Amino acid sequence: QVQLVESGGGLVQAGGSLRLSCAASGRTANRYQMGWFRQAPGKEREFVAVIKWSGDSTYYVDSMKDRFTISRDNAKNTVYLQMSSLKPEDTAVYYCAARAGTFFVMDTQAYKYWGQGTQVTVSS
Secondary structure (H helix, E strand, C coil): CCEEEEECCEEEECCCCEEEEEEEECCCHHHCEEEEEEECCCCCCEEEEEECCCCCCEEECCCCCCCEEEEEECCCCEEEEEECCCCHHHCEEEEEEEECCCCCCCCHHHCCEECCCEEEEEEC
């Protein structure tokens, strides 16, 4: 079992930055791929980024890769999502998720463990 707890969300003005954190607990939490997803009101949950358990490989959705950076600190069992140049359309609940496996996957159904989400609101 892996438990995930996100934090770091909040209200920010357009153009600002936020860093989200996802603290993982569980015996082998640092051996999982960790992904970030987001869900805006009335929309489906969408993939944002994923990082390999070792931290040496990442993948982003094209529309966010220039503004968002995913990283992890396995000593702290924590994954981060640094977001910059935020736009009102980035407003959503952001979730972290974990899955075992080698290949990067963007499908939400491939992720077994989910956090409760953290709200990010970007004002114009």
